[in-house]
Amino acid sequence: MDFSQQIPMPDCPFCGVVYGASPRVIVDEGNYGEMVHVTCLACHRALAMQVERSPHCVRSVGLLTDCNAEDYRHFMHSKRVTLDDVLAVHQGLAR
């Protein structure tokens, strides 16, 4: 059974189409629940959603993204960009 297809999803925030059979990929799982990436079959735009489950409810928070599921998984586990990183790029571009 594909558990990702059972996760309740909103309509696409870009075009309003019901996600229905749109491909959903669980990109991360933890004690909090799942991080799910879904791509709209109508407009091909993507949404990443953090889904938290409790015995009484399911909560979700969505984030619009340009990343595909593989990229999203990669960046979730990458080193975070720090202020020093930003300053180093700024100084490098200023030369």
Ligand SMILES: [Zn+2]
């Ligand atoms: Zn759409």
